[in-house]
Amino acid sequence: MIADAQRAETSDRTDDAELIRRSRDEPGVFAALFDRHAPELHRYVTRRLGDSMADDIVADTFLAAFGKRGRYDATRPDARPWLYGIAANLIGKHRRTEVRSYRALARTGVDEVAESYADRVDAEVTASAAHRELASALATLSGGDRDVLLLIAWADLSYDEVAHALGIPVGTVRSRLHRARKKTRAALGGADPTAIQEEADRG
Amino acid sequence: MDDLTALRELRADAPEPDAGRLAAARARLVTGTDRAANRRGFLSLGRPMVLAGAFGLVAALVLTLVQIDRTGGIGDTSPSKAARYASASEVFAQAALVAEARSTDASPRPDQWQYRKSLTRQPDEGSGAGDTMEEWIRYDGKQTAGYDDGRLRIRDVPPDPGDDDLSPQRYAGKLRELPTDPDKLLAHVRGDGHWIDLPVGEGATGAREDPDARAFRVISVYLEQQAIMPPKLEAAMYRALGKIPGVGVEVGVEDAAGRKGLGIFREAGGLDTRRYLILEPETFRYLGTRVLWLRDEMSGSDLMFRAGSVYSSAELASGIVEKAGQRR
Numbered sequence: 001m002i003a004d005a006q007r008a009e010t011s012d013r014t015d016d017a018e019l020i021r022r023s024r025d026e027p028g029v030f031a032a033l034f035d036r037h038a039p040e041l042h043r044y045v046t047r048r049l050g051d052s053m054a055d056d057i058v059a060d061t062f063l064a065a066f067g068k069r070g071r072y073d074a075t076r077p078d079a080r081p082w083l084y085g086i087a088a089n090l091i092g093k094h095r096r097t098e099v100r101s102y103r104a105l106a107r108t109g110v111d112e113v114a115e116s117y118a119d120r121v122d123a124e125v126t127a128s129a130a131h132r133e134l135a136s137a138l139a140t141l142s143g144g145d146r147d148v149l150l151l152i153a154w155a156d157l158s159y160d161e162v163a164h165a166l167g168i169p170v171g172t173v174r175s176r177l178h179r180a181r182k183k184t185r186a187a188l189g190g191a192d193p194t195a196i197q198e199e200a201d202r203g
Numbered sequence: 204m205d206d207l208t209a210l211r212e213l214r215a216d217a218p219e220p221d222a223g224r225l226a227a228a229r230a231r232l233v234t235g236t237d238r239a240a241n242r243r244g245f246l247s248l249g250r251p252m253v254l255a256g257a258f259g260l261v262a263a264l265v266l267t268l269v270q271i272d273r274t275g276g277i278g279d280t281s282p283s284k285a286a287r288y289a290s291a292s293e294v295f296a297q298a299a300l301v302a303e304a305r306s307t308d309a310s311p312r313p314d315q316w317q318y319r320k321s322l323t324r325q326p327d328e329g330s331g332a333g334d335t336m337e338e339w340i341r342y343d344g345k346q347t348a349g350y351d352d353g354r355l356r357i358r359d360v361p362p363d364p365g366d367d368d369l370s371p372q373r374y375a376g377k378l379r380e381l382p383t384d385p386d387k388l389l390a391h392v393r394g395d396g397h398w399i400d401l402p403v404g405e406g407a408t409g410a411r412e413d414p415d416a417r418a419f420r421v422i423s424v425y426l427e428q429q430a431i432m433p434p435k436l437e438a439a440m441y442r443a444l445g446k447i448p449g450v451g452v453e454v455g456v457e458d459a460a461g462r463k464g465l466g467i468f469r470e471a472g473g474l475d476t477r478r479y480l481i482l483e484p485e486t487f488r489y490l491g492t493r494v495l496w497l498r499d500e501m502s503g504s505d506l507m508f509r510a511g512s513v514y515s516s517a518e519l520a521s522g523i524v525e526k527a528g529q530r531r
Contacts, residue, residue: 027236028325028514034232039219042228047217054220055351059228063235114214130209153210184206 016079020072030066037083038062044155045087049094050101051116061087076164084155085165088147098146099139106136130188137187141180148173149180227351234336237323237516238368240494289452294465295445298487302437310375310431311523313343317371317430318530320520322459326496326512333459335519339527344370348527355528367398375431383435385442392421392443415447419469423480429489430521441487456481458491460517466493475500491517 016033023030038058045054064086065079072082091098105111109127127135138146147166151157159177163170222229311317316339324333339348348357369377377397382388392398393414398421412420422440425432444450449470456466458481465487466479479493494514499506522531 023236027239028233030236031229031233031325034225034229038225038228039221042225043217043219046220047214055224055228056356058225059231062228062232066232066235066239111214114216117217127213131213134206134210134213149210153207154214181206184210188206188209 015077017072017074017077020069020079021074023066023069027066030062030069033065033079034062037080040080040155041083041087044084045091046117047113047154048091048150049098050113053094053097057087057090060090064090078161080155081157081161081165084151084157084161085167088151088166092143092147095143102135102139106132106139111135133187134184137183140183145176145180148176149184152177230334230336231349233323233325233334234321234338287454289454289465291450291452292445294452295441298441298482299438301485301487302441303434305434305437307434311342311371313341313372315342316340316348316524316527316529317342318520318522318524319518320530321491322517322519324459324513324515326508326514337530339524340371341527342371342523344372346527350528357527371428371431374425374428378425378428378431378433378436381425381436381439383433383439385439385446388436388439389418389443389446392418392425395421413471415449416469416471418447419444419450423467426480427489430523453479454484456493457515458493458517459515460491460519462490462517464490489518491515 016036019029019033023033041061042054042058045057049057061083065083068086072079076082101112105113105127109132111127111131114127138149141149144166148162151162151165152159157165159170159173163173166173168176318337318339320335320337322333322335337349341347344360346357346359348355350356382391395417398417399412422444426437426440429437444467447469451468451470453466453468455463456479457463462481462483464481464483466481468477468479470477475496475498477495477497479495481490481493482488483490492515496508496510496512498510500508520530524531
Protein backbone atom coordinates (compact mmCIF):
# COMPACT_ATOMS: atom_id res chain seq x y z
CA MET A 1 0.00 0.00 0.00
CA ILE A 2 2.67 2.43 1.03
CA ALA A 3 4.82 1.53 -1.94
CA ASP A 4 1.83 2.00 -4.26
CA ALA A 5 1.03 5.37 -2.83
CA GLN A 6 4.63 6.46 -3.21
CA ARG A 7 4.78 5.31 -6.76
CA ALA A 8 1.56 7.13 -7.56
CA GLU A 9 3.06 10.27 -6.13
CA THR A 10 6.41 10.13 -7.90
CA SER A 11 5.05 8.99 -11.24
CA ASP A 12 2.33 11.61 -11.09
CA ARG A 13 4.00 14.02 -13.46
CA THR A 14 7.22 14.37 -15.39
CA ASP A 15 8.05 18.06 -15.41
CA ASP A 16 7.88 20.07 -18.64
CA ALA A 17 11.65 20.51 -18.87
CA GLU A 18 12.12 16.75 -18.85
CA LEU A 19 9.41 16.25 -21.49
CA ILE A 20 11.04 18.87 -23.71
CA ARG A 21 14.46 17.33 -23.21
CA ARG A 22 13.12 13.92 -24.19
CA SER A 23 11.36 15.34 -27.22
CA ARG A 24 14.73 16.22 -28.77
CA ASP A 25 15.33 12.58 -29.58
CA GLU A 26 11.71 11.42 -29.50
CA PRO A 27 9.75 14.29 -31.07
CA GLY A 28 6.37 12.64 -30.47
CA VAL A 29 6.73 13.26 -26.74
CA PHE A 30 6.12 16.97 -27.43
CA ALA A 31 2.41 16.21 -27.94
CA ALA A 32 2.20 15.61 -24.18
CA LEU A 33 3.14 19.26 -23.66
CA PHE A 34 0.25 20.22 -25.93
CA ASP A 35 -2.21 18.09 -23.97
CA ARG A 36 -0.99 19.67 -20.77
CA HIS A 37 -1.09 23.34 -21.70
CA ALA A 38 -3.08 23.88 -24.90
CA PRO A 39 -6.52 24.17 -23.23
CA GLU A 40 -5.40 26.95 -20.91
CA LEU A 41 -3.47 28.75 -23.64
CA HIS A 42 -6.45 28.47 -26.00
CA ARG A 43 -8.68 30.09 -23.42
CA TYR A 44 -6.21 32.94 -22.95
CA VAL A 45 -5.98 33.62 -26.70
CA THR A 46 -9.77 33.42 -26.99
CA ARG A 47 -10.06 35.99 -24.25
CA ARG A 48 -7.75 38.39 -26.07
CA LEU A 49 -8.69 37.92 -29.72
CA GLY A 50 -11.89 35.91 -29.84
CA ASP A 51 -12.86 32.40 -30.71
CA SER A 52 -11.98 32.37 -34.41
CA MET A 53 -8.28 33.20 -33.99
CA ALA A 54 -7.53 30.87 -31.11
CA ASP A 55 -7.11 27.57 -32.98
CA ASP A 56 -4.53 28.96 -35.39
CA ILE A 57 -2.55 30.84 -32.77
CA VAL A 58 -2.43 27.85 -30.44
CA ALA A 59 -1.30 25.56 -33.28
CA ASP A 60 1.32 28.11 -34.40
CA THR A 61 2.52 28.56 -30.81
CA PHE A 62 3.15 24.85 -30.31
CA LEU A 63 4.74 24.38 -33.71
CA ALA A 64 7.08 27.32 -33.04
CA ALA A 65 7.83 25.97 -29.56
CA PHE A 66 8.57 22.56 -31.02
CA GLY A 67 11.04 24.15 -33.44
CA LYS A 68 12.78 25.92 -30.55
CA ARG A 69 12.74 23.03 -28.10
CA GLY A 70 16.53 22.59 -28.37
CA ARG A 71 16.95 26.04 -26.85
CA TYR A 72 14.56 25.55 -23.91
CA ASP A 73 16.03 26.56 -20.55
CA ALA A 74 16.11 23.19 -18.80
CA THR A 75 16.25 24.80 -15.35
CA ARG A 76 12.60 25.84 -15.75
CA PRO A 77 10.32 22.92 -14.87
CA ASP A 78 7.13 24.76 -15.94
CA ALA A 79 6.89 25.59 -19.66
CA ARG A 80 3.87 27.88 -19.35
CA PRO A 81 5.83 31.17 -19.33
CA TRP A 82 7.79 30.04 -22.38
CA LEU A 83 4.60 29.11 -24.25
CA TYR A 84 2.82 32.33 -23.25
CA GLY A 85 5.83 34.30 -24.47
CA ILE A 86 5.67 32.64 -27.89
CA ALA A 87 1.91 33.19 -28.00
CA ALA A 88 2.40 36.86 -27.02
CA ASN A 89 4.43 37.44 -30.18
CA LEU A 90 1.74 35.84 -32.32
CA ILE A 91 -1.05 37.74 -30.55
CA GLY A 92 0.93 40.93 -31.08
CA LYS A 93 0.54 40.55 -34.84
CA HIS A 94 -3.20 41.05 -34.39
CA ARG A 95 -2.88 44.19 -32.31
CA ARG A 96 -5.27 46.20 -34.47
CA THR A 97 -7.99 43.56 -34.18
CA GLU A 98 -7.54 43.40 -30.43
CA VAL A 99 -7.60 47.16 -29.92
CA ARG A 100 -10.62 47.53 -32.20
CA SER A 101 -12.60 45.14 -30.01
CA TYR A 102 -11.73 47.07 -26.83
CA ARG A 103 -12.74 50.32 -28.49
CA ALA A 104 -16.04 48.87 -29.68
CA LEU A 105 -16.73 47.45 -26.25
CA ALA A 106 -15.99 50.78 -24.60
CA ARG A 107 -18.13 52.70 -27.07
CA THR A 108 -21.14 50.42 -27.53
CA GLY A 109 -21.06 48.01 -24.60
CA VAL A 110 -21.14 45.13 -27.09
CA ASP A 111 -18.23 42.73 -26.71
CA GLU A 112 -17.47 41.03 -30.02
CA VAL A 113 -14.94 38.77 -28.36
CA ALA A 114 -17.40 37.53 -25.73
CA GLU A 115 -20.02 37.05 -28.45
CA SER A 116 -17.56 34.94 -30.45
CA TYR A 117 -17.56 32.24 -27.81
CA ALA A 118 -21.09 32.68 -26.41
CA ASP A 119 -23.32 29.63 -26.76
CA ARG A 120 -26.28 31.42 -28.25
CA VAL A 121 -25.37 33.26 -31.43
CA ASP A 122 -28.27 35.65 -31.05
CA ALA A 123 -27.38 36.58 -27.47
CA GLU A 124 -25.93 40.03 -27.48
CA VAL A 125 -23.36 40.20 -24.71
CA THR A 126 -23.72 43.53 -22.99
CA ALA A 127 -20.94 44.61 -20.71
CA SER A 128 -21.15 46.31 -17.35
CA ALA A 129 -20.12 49.92 -17.03
CA ALA A 130 -16.90 48.83 -15.26
CA HIS A 131 -15.97 46.56 -18.11
CA ARG A 132 -16.60 49.28 -20.67
CA GLU A 133 -14.30 51.56 -18.73
CA LEU A 134 -11.64 48.88 -18.45
CA ALA A 135 -11.88 48.24 -22.18
CA SER A 136 -11.28 51.91 -22.91
CA ALA A 137 -8.13 51.73 -20.79
CA LEU A 138 -6.94 48.49 -22.45
CA ALA A 139 -7.34 50.15 -25.85
CA THR A 140 -4.89 52.90 -24.93
CA LEU A 141 -2.13 50.69 -23.50
CA SER A 142 1.01 49.98 -25.47
CA GLY A 143 1.33 46.38 -26.64
CA GLY A 144 4.08 45.64 -24.11
CA ASP A 145 2.15 47.10 -21.18
CA ARG A 146 -1.00 45.20 -22.19
CA ASP A 147 0.94 41.93 -22.40
CA VAL A 148 2.25 42.36 -18.87
CA LEU A 149 -1.12 43.35 -17.43
CA LEU A 150 -3.06 40.51 -19.08
CA LEU A 151 -0.44 37.83 -18.44
CA ILE A 152 -0.82 38.68 -14.76
CA ALA A 153 -4.60 39.16 -14.69
CA TRP A 154 -5.70 36.49 -17.18
CA ALA A 155 -2.86 33.94 -17.32
CA ASP A 156 -2.07 34.11 -13.58
CA LEU A 157 1.67 34.33 -14.20
CA SER A 158 3.94 35.72 -11.47
CA TYR A 159 6.17 38.75 -12.08
CA ASP A 160 9.13 36.44 -12.54
CA GLU A 161 7.20 34.27 -15.01
CA VAL A 162 6.08 37.30 -17.01
CA ALA A 163 9.69 38.50 -17.14
CA HIS A 164 10.74 35.13 -18.47
CA ALA A 165 7.83 34.93 -20.92
CA LEU A 166 8.56 38.31 -22.48
CA GLY A 167 12.33 38.22 -22.11
CA ILE A 168 12.48 41.40 -20.02
CA PRO A 169 13.90 42.14 -16.54
CA VAL A 170 11.55 41.81 -13.55
CA GLY A 171 12.03 45.55 -12.91
CA THR A 172 10.57 46.26 -16.33
CA VAL A 173 7.60 44.03 -15.53
CA ARG A 174 6.95 46.08 -12.41
CA SER A 175 7.19 49.41 -14.17
CA ARG A 176 5.02 48.29 -17.08
CA LEU A 177 2.41 46.92 -14.70
CA HIS A 178 2.50 50.10 -12.67
CA ARG A 179 1.96 52.18 -15.80
CA ALA A 180 -0.86 49.93 -17.03
CA ARG A 181 -2.65 49.87 -13.70
CA LYS A 182 -2.55 53.63 -13.42
CA LYS A 183 -4.73 53.65 -16.51
CA THR A 184 -7.09 50.91 -15.45
CA ARG A 185 -7.52 52.52 -12.03
CA ALA A 186 -8.10 55.89 -13.59
CA ALA A 187 -10.64 54.42 -16.00
CA LEU A 188 -12.57 52.83 -13.17
CA GLY A 189 -12.28 55.89 -10.98
CA GLY A 190 -13.57 58.22 -13.69
CA ALA A 191 -10.64 60.46 -14.50
CA ASP A 192 -6.91 60.45 -13.98
CA PRO A 193 -5.18 63.80 -14.18
CA THR A 194 -1.92 62.07 -15.18
CA ALA A 195 -3.51 60.24 -18.11
CA ILE A 196 -2.77 62.93 -20.67
CA GLN A 197 0.84 63.18 -19.55
CA GLU A 198 1.18 59.37 -19.71
CA GLU A 199 -0.16 59.33 -23.22
CA ALA A 200 2.48 61.87 -24.25
CA ASP A 201 5.28 59.98 -22.45
CA ARG A 202 4.50 56.74 -24.14
CA GLY A 203 5.62 57.95 -27.55
CA MET B 204 -13.62 47.33 -6.75
CA ASP B 205 -9.92 46.76 -7.26
CA ASP B 206 -9.01 47.22 -10.92
CA LEU B 207 -7.23 43.85 -11.18
CA THR B 208 -10.25 42.05 -9.73
CA ALA B 209 -12.53 43.80 -12.21
CA LEU B 210 -10.13 42.94 -15.03
CA ARG B 211 -10.10 39.27 -13.99
CA GLU B 212 -13.88 39.24 -14.37
CA LEU B 213 -13.74 40.65 -17.90
CA ARG B 214 -14.40 37.77 -20.35
CA ALA B 215 -13.96 35.36 -17.44
CA ASP B 216 -16.64 33.18 -19.03
CA ALA B 217 -14.31 32.35 -21.95
CA PRO B 218 -14.42 28.56 -22.16
CA GLU B 219 -11.58 26.08 -22.02
CA PRO B 220 -11.77 24.01 -25.19
CA ASP B 221 -12.32 20.25 -25.11
CA ALA B 222 -10.14 17.73 -26.93
CA GLY B 223 -12.39 17.77 -30.00
CA ARG B 224 -12.01 21.50 -30.42
CA LEU B 225 -8.21 21.19 -30.12
CA ALA B 226 -7.95 18.22 -32.47
CA ALA B 227 -6.99 20.21 -35.59
CA ALA B 228 -4.31 22.22 -33.76
CA ARG B 229 -2.97 19.04 -32.18
CA ALA B 230 -2.90 17.28 -35.54
CA ARG B 231 -0.81 20.13 -37.00
CA LEU B 232 1.69 19.74 -34.18
CA VAL B 233 1.79 15.96 -34.54
CA THR B 234 2.44 16.29 -38.26
CA GLY B 235 5.42 18.46 -37.39
CA THR B 236 6.72 16.10 -34.72
CA ASP B 237 6.21 13.08 -36.97
CA ARG B 238 8.17 14.70 -39.73
CA ALA B 239 10.97 15.50 -37.32
CA ALA B 240 10.83 11.95 -35.96
CA ASN B 241 11.19 10.61 -39.46
CA ARG B 242 14.19 12.81 -40.10
CA ARG B 243 15.84 12.36 -36.72
CA GLY B 244 14.22 9.31 -35.25
CA PHE B 245 16.64 6.82 -36.68
CA LEU B 246 19.21 8.26 -34.33
CA SER B 247 21.21 5.58 -32.61
CA LEU B 248 23.63 6.22 -29.81
CA GLY B 249 24.32 2.56 -29.25
CA ARG B 250 27.06 0.40 -30.66
CA PRO B 251 26.39 -1.06 -34.07
CA MET B 252 26.00 -4.82 -34.03
CA VAL B 253 26.75 -6.65 -37.23
CA LEU B 254 23.94 -9.01 -38.12
CA ALA B 255 24.04 -8.86 -41.89
CA GLY B 256 26.13 -11.99 -42.04
CA ALA B 257 23.43 -13.89 -40.19
CA PHE B 258 21.06 -13.64 -43.14
CA GLY B 259 21.29 -16.76 -45.23
CA LEU B 260 21.77 -16.09 -48.91
CA VAL B 261 19.19 -18.34 -50.44
CA ALA B 262 18.84 -17.95 -54.18
CA ALA B 263 15.21 -17.80 -55.20
CA LEU B 264 12.78 -15.50 -56.93
CA VAL B 265 11.96 -12.12 -55.39
CA LEU B 266 11.60 -13.06 -51.73
CA THR B 267 13.16 -15.86 -49.83
CA LEU B 268 12.16 -16.21 -46.23
CA VAL B 269 15.02 -16.85 -43.94
CA GLN B 270 14.87 -18.67 -40.64
CA ILE B 271 17.10 -17.01 -38.14
CA ASP B 272 17.91 -18.26 -34.68
CA ARG B 273 17.63 -15.05 -32.78
CA THR B 274 18.20 -16.38 -29.28
CA GLY B 275 21.90 -15.59 -29.34
CA GLY B 276 21.93 -11.88 -30.03
CA ILE B 277 18.80 -10.11 -28.99
CA GLY B 278 17.27 -12.37 -26.38
CA ASP B 279 13.84 -11.40 -25.12
CA THR B 280 13.93 -7.98 -26.77
CA SER B 281 13.34 -9.71 -30.10
CA PRO B 282 10.33 -7.97 -31.70
CA SER B 283 8.29 -11.08 -32.26
CA LYS B 284 8.95 -14.77 -32.40
CA ALA B 285 6.65 -14.91 -35.40
CA ALA B 286 8.64 -12.30 -37.33
CA ARG B 287 9.83 -13.54 -40.69
CA TYR B 288 12.85 -12.16 -42.44
CA ALA B 289 13.84 -11.96 -46.07
CA SER B 290 17.30 -12.04 -47.51
CA ALA B 291 18.32 -8.40 -47.43
CA SER B 292 20.74 -8.72 -50.32
CA GLU B 293 18.06 -10.22 -52.57
CA VAL B 294 15.47 -7.65 -51.62
CA PHE B 295 17.80 -4.73 -52.27
CA ALA B 296 19.02 -6.19 -55.57
CA GLN B 297 15.42 -6.60 -56.74
CA ALA B 298 14.41 -3.15 -55.45
CA ALA B 299 17.28 -1.57 -57.37
CA LEU B 300 16.19 -3.26 -60.60
CA VAL B 301 12.57 -2.14 -60.17
CA ALA B 302 13.64 1.41 -59.30
CA GLU B 303 15.91 1.70 -62.34
CA ALA B 304 12.97 0.86 -64.59
CA ARG B 305 10.88 3.80 -63.32
CA SER B 306 10.31 6.77 -65.61
CA THR B 307 11.61 10.15 -64.47
CA ASP B 308 9.00 12.73 -63.58
CA ALA B 309 9.24 16.24 -64.96
CA SER B 310 10.57 18.87 -62.54
CA PRO B 311 7.76 20.77 -60.84
CA ARG B 312 7.66 24.58 -60.96
CA PRO B 313 8.39 26.52 -57.74
CA ASP B 314 4.75 27.69 -57.55
CA GLN B 315 3.26 24.23 -57.85
CA TRP B 316 2.28 22.35 -54.70
CA GLN B 317 3.17 19.00 -53.27
CA TYR B 318 0.11 17.27 -51.86
CA ARG B 319 0.33 14.59 -49.20
CA LYS B 320 -2.32 12.63 -47.34
CA SER B 321 -1.11 10.51 -44.47
CA LEU B 322 -2.39 8.52 -41.55
CA THR B 323 -0.68 8.15 -38.20
CA ARG B 324 -1.40 6.00 -35.16
CA GLN B 325 0.05 6.93 -31.81
CA PRO B 326 1.16 4.21 -29.38
CA ASP B 327 -1.51 5.05 -26.81
CA GLU B 328 -4.43 4.99 -29.24
CA GLY B 329 -5.02 1.27 -29.34
CA SER B 330 -7.21 0.23 -32.24
CA GLY B 331 -8.69 3.70 -32.88
CA ALA B 332 -9.07 5.22 -36.32
CA GLY B 333 -5.79 7.15 -36.13
CA ASP B 334 -5.23 10.70 -37.40
CA THR B 335 -5.60 11.44 -41.09
CA MET B 336 -3.84 14.56 -42.32
CA GLU B 337 -3.94 16.33 -45.66
CA GLU B 338 -1.31 18.93 -46.32
CA TRP B 339 0.09 20.97 -49.14
CA ILE B 340 3.51 22.54 -49.35
CA ARG B 341 4.58 24.86 -52.14
CA TYR B 342 7.39 23.31 -54.13
CA ASP B 343 9.70 26.16 -53.07
CA GLY B 344 8.63 25.67 -49.44
CA LYS B 345 7.45 29.26 -48.94
CA GLN B 346 3.89 28.34 -47.96
CA THR B 347 1.94 25.44 -46.55
CA ALA B 348 -1.79 24.85 -46.71
CA GLY B 349 -4.46 22.68 -45.22
CA TYR B 350 -8.20 22.48 -44.65
CA ASP B 351 -9.49 23.75 -41.36
CA ASP B 352 -13.22 23.15 -40.78
CA GLY B 353 -13.69 22.84 -44.53
CA ARG B 354 -11.91 26.13 -45.21
CA LEU B 355 -8.55 26.17 -47.00
CA ARG B 356 -5.93 28.02 -44.99
CA ILE B 357 -2.64 29.04 -46.57
CA ARG B 358 0.19 29.96 -44.24
CA ASP B 359 3.54 31.60 -44.91
CA VAL B 360 6.58 29.66 -43.74
CA PRO B 361 9.22 31.94 -42.24
CA PRO B 362 12.73 30.86 -43.26
CA ASP B 363 14.55 28.94 -40.51
CA PRO B 364 18.15 28.26 -41.56
CA GLY B 365 18.70 26.29 -38.34
CA ASP B 366 16.17 23.61 -39.31
CA ASP B 367 17.24 20.42 -41.02
CA ASP B 368 14.01 20.09 -42.98
CA LEU B 369 14.04 21.08 -46.63
CA SER B 370 11.49 22.28 -49.15
CA PRO B 371 10.60 19.76 -51.89
CA GLN B 372 12.67 21.88 -54.27
CA ARG B 373 15.73 21.80 -52.01
CA TYR B 374 15.32 18.07 -51.47
CA ALA B 375 15.31 17.68 -55.25
CA GLY B 376 18.46 19.82 -55.48
CA LYS B 377 20.14 17.77 -52.79
CA LEU B 378 19.20 14.50 -54.50
CA ARG B 379 20.66 15.73 -57.79
CA GLU B 380 24.04 16.23 -56.09
CA LEU B 381 24.23 12.69 -54.77
CA PRO B 382 26.48 10.08 -56.44
CA THR B 383 24.73 7.09 -58.01
CA ASP B 384 27.60 4.75 -57.17
CA PRO B 385 26.46 2.87 -54.02
CA ASP B 386 29.85 3.11 -52.24
CA LYS B 387 30.28 6.80 -52.98
CA LEU B 388 26.67 7.41 -51.98
CA LEU B 389 27.22 5.63 -48.67
CA ALA B 390 30.38 7.64 -47.96
CA HIS B 391 28.44 10.82 -48.72
CA VAL B 392 25.49 10.16 -46.41
CA ARG B 393 27.75 8.93 -43.61
CA GLY B 394 29.49 12.29 -43.49
CA ASP B 395 26.98 14.83 -44.83
CA GLY B 396 27.36 17.96 -42.68
CA HIS B 397 23.75 18.96 -43.28
CA TRP B 398 22.51 15.99 -41.25
CA ILE B 399 25.29 16.34 -38.66
CA ASP B 400 25.17 20.07 -37.88
CA LEU B 401 21.43 20.61 -38.20
CA PRO B 402 19.05 21.23 -36.60
CA VAL B 403 20.74 23.96 -34.57
CA GLY B 404 20.24 23.68 -30.82
CA GLU B 405 19.98 19.92 -30.63
CA GLY B 406 23.22 19.72 -28.72
CA ALA B 407 26.07 17.51 -29.80
CA THR B 408 23.80 14.59 -30.76
CA GLY B 409 24.67 14.96 -34.44
CA ALA B 410 28.38 14.52 -33.96
CA ARG B 411 27.91 11.58 -31.57
CA GLU B 412 25.68 9.71 -33.98
CA ASP B 413 27.17 6.55 -35.39
CA PRO B 414 27.95 7.02 -39.13
CA ASP B 415 26.07 3.84 -40.03
CA ALA B 416 23.06 4.99 -38.04
CA ARG B 417 23.23 8.32 -39.87
CA ALA B 418 23.53 6.62 -43.25
CA PHE B 419 20.44 4.51 -42.57
CA ARG B 420 18.49 7.48 -41.22
CA VAL B 421 19.38 9.82 -44.08
CA ILE B 422 18.69 7.28 -46.83
CA SER B 423 15.34 6.58 -45.17
CA VAL B 424 14.52 10.28 -45.28
CA TYR B 425 15.53 10.49 -48.93
CA LEU B 426 13.49 7.43 -49.91
CA GLU B 427 10.38 9.20 -48.63
CA GLN B 428 10.86 11.84 -51.34
CA GLN B 429 9.62 9.55 -54.06
CA ALA B 430 7.83 12.22 -56.08
CA ILE B 431 11.17 13.81 -57.00
CA MET B 432 13.50 10.82 -56.83
CA PRO B 433 15.76 10.16 -59.85
CA PRO B 434 15.43 6.40 -60.69
CA LYS B 435 19.19 5.72 -60.87
CA LEU B 436 19.68 7.34 -57.48
CA GLU B 437 16.85 5.35 -55.93
CA ALA B 438 18.50 2.16 -57.21
CA ALA B 439 21.81 3.26 -55.71
CA MET B 440 20.09 3.90 -52.38
CA TYR B 441 18.81 0.32 -52.17
CA ARG B 442 22.25 -1.02 -53.06
CA ALA B 443 23.79 1.28 -50.43
CA LEU B 444 21.28 0.13 -47.78
CA GLY B 445 22.46 -3.42 -48.43
CA LYS B 446 25.98 -2.37 -47.52
CA ILE B 447 25.14 -0.86 -44.12
CA PRO B 448 25.97 -3.25 -41.27
CA GLY B 449 22.92 -4.43 -39.33
CA VAL B 450 20.33 -3.59 -41.98
CA GLY B 451 17.72 -6.30 -42.41
CA VAL B 452 14.35 -6.87 -44.04
CA GLU B 453 11.32 -8.19 -42.21
CA VAL B 454 8.35 -9.54 -44.16
CA GLY B 455 4.72 -8.61 -43.54
CA VAL B 456 5.31 -5.40 -41.57
CA GLU B 457 2.08 -3.40 -41.32
CA ASP B 458 1.74 0.33 -41.90
CA ALA B 459 -0.91 2.48 -40.19
CA ALA B 460 -3.43 1.61 -42.90
CA GLY B 461 -2.96 -2.13 -42.33
CA ARG B 462 -1.04 -2.66 -45.58
CA LYS B 463 1.70 -5.24 -45.30
CA GLY B 464 5.09 -4.59 -46.81
CA LEU B 465 8.80 -5.14 -46.46
CA GLY B 466 10.07 -3.57 -43.26
CA ILE B 467 13.60 -2.27 -43.69
CA PHE B 468 15.29 -1.82 -40.32
CA ARG B 469 18.71 -1.44 -38.82
CA GLU B 470 19.63 -3.53 -35.82
CA ALA B 471 22.12 -2.19 -33.30
CA GLY B 472 22.85 -2.72 -29.64
CA GLY B 473 21.26 -0.43 -27.09
CA LEU B 474 18.27 0.64 -29.16
CA ASP B 475 14.95 1.00 -27.33
CA THR B 476 12.98 0.85 -30.55
CA ARG B 477 13.10 -0.80 -33.92
CA ARG B 478 12.13 1.52 -36.76
CA TYR B 479 10.89 0.17 -40.04
CA LEU B 480 10.74 1.90 -43.38
CA ILE B 481 7.95 -0.03 -45.09
CA LEU B 482 8.10 -0.66 -48.85
CA GLU B 483 5.43 -2.18 -51.08
CA PRO B 484 6.77 -5.70 -51.87
CA GLU B 485 6.44 -5.53 -55.67
CA THR B 486 6.76 -1.88 -56.66
CA PHE B 487 9.06 -0.93 -53.74
CA ARG B 488 7.08 2.27 -53.30
CA TYR B 489 7.27 3.83 -49.85
CA LEU B 490 4.20 2.85 -47.78
CA GLY B 491 4.93 4.24 -44.35
CA THR B 492 6.84 3.74 -41.13
CA ARG B 493 6.47 1.63 -38.03
CA VAL B 494 8.22 2.01 -34.70
CA LEU B 495 8.17 -0.89 -32.28
CA TRP B 496 9.28 -0.50 -28.67
CA LEU B 497 11.58 -3.36 -27.76
CA ARG B 498 11.55 -2.62 -24.05
CA ASP B 499 9.71 -0.40 -21.61
CA GLU B 500 10.83 3.18 -22.05
CA MET B 501 10.97 5.14 -18.83
CA SER B 502 11.33 8.80 -18.08
CA GLY B 503 12.47 8.94 -14.47
CA SER B 504 9.80 6.85 -12.79
CA ASP B 505 7.21 7.45 -15.52
CA LEU B 506 6.49 4.70 -17.99
CA MET B 507 6.44 6.53 -21.33
CA PHE B 508 5.99 3.56 -23.65
CA ARG B 509 5.44 -0.08 -22.77
CA ALA B 510 7.48 -2.76 -24.57
CA GLY B 511 5.50 -3.82 -27.62
CA SER B 512 3.98 -0.34 -28.16
CA VAL B 513 3.70 0.62 -31.81
CA TYR B 514 3.68 3.92 -33.61
CA SER B 515 2.89 3.75 -37.30
CA SER B 516 2.23 5.97 -40.29
CA ALA B 517 0.94 5.41 -43.81
CA GLU B 518 1.23 7.46 -46.99
CA LEU B 519 -2.28 7.47 -48.44
CA ALA B 520 -1.77 9.80 -51.39
CA SER B 521 0.78 12.23 -52.73
CA GLY B 522 1.49 14.16 -55.87
CA ILE B 523 2.26 17.49 -57.50
CA VAL B 524 -0.78 19.74 -58.10
CA GLU B 525 -1.31 23.22 -59.55
CA LYS B 526 -3.01 24.85 -56.57
CA ALA B 527 -3.21 24.42 -52.81
CA GLY B 528 -6.31 22.43 -51.94
CA GLN B 529 -6.26 20.32 -55.11
CA ARG B 530 -5.83 16.59 -54.71
CA ARG B 531 -5.01 15.72 -58.30
